[in-house]
Amino acid sequence: MPPSIGLLLAAAATDQSVGALWTHGAVAALVLTAFMLVAVRLTPPARDERAQAVTDANGDAEATPDGRRALLGLLPVVAVALALLGSLRFGLVTATEAGVVAVALGMVFALLRTGIARTLQTAAEAAVQSGRVLILIAAAAPVAFLVAISCLSASDFL
Numbered sequence: 001m002p003p004s005i006g007l008l009l010a011a012a013a014t015d016q017s018v019g020a021l022w023t024h025g026a027v028a029a030l031v032l033t034a035f036m037l038v039a040v041r042l043t044p045p046a047r048d049e050r051a052q053a054v055t056d057a058n059g060d061a062e063a064t065p066d067g068r069r070a071l072l073g074l075l076p077v078v079a080v081a082l083a084l085l086g087s088l089r090f091g092l093v094t095a096t097e098a099g100v101v102a103v104a105l106g107m108v109f110a111l112l113r114t115g116i117a118r119t120l121q122t123a124a125e126a127a128v129q130s131g132r133v134l135i136l137i138a139a140a141a142p143v144a145f146l147v148a149i150s151c152l153s154a155s156d157f158l
Contacts, residue, residue: 004025007021007022007025009144012148013144013147013148014147014152076105076106076109076113079105079109080102080105080106080109083101083105084098084101084102087101107119107123110122
């Protein structure tokens with residue numbers, strides 16, 4: 001799905017136009033999105049008495065305490081986004097440094113919300129998952145090399 005590193009690697013390995021691959025990938029992504037929307041729409045909601053809307057005297061739905069709590073849970077995300085955009089806009093950090101700032105702010109909010117033990121456990125799980133992805137990428141590199149030197153193009157398969 002564009003934009004992706006895999007798409008760029010596929011374009012380089014098969015001598016195809018990045019723009020053409022991007023267009024075809026975007027069409028496939030839109031079709032997948034449409035199917036996901038249909039699947040979500042057709043899936044019946046789970047019954048939860050806590051999620052019942054509270055209505056006022058006019059019959060209009062008003063925010064429930066759970067809804068307010070959910071909105072408060074978005075504050076760290078908004079704070080990180082504003083901090084990153086502001087620091088990038090005013091030239092305080094580069095794009096690479098902004099990633100480090102995002103991780104640092106995420107760790108601070110995680111420490112404040114869940115404590116050090118749970119945050120470290122989650123960080124360890126993330127490290128394991130990152131290692132697994134790295135192994136997959138490393139295993140795919142020889143295959144990409146073989147495709148690149150074999151002079152195959154996508155038109156041979158279409």
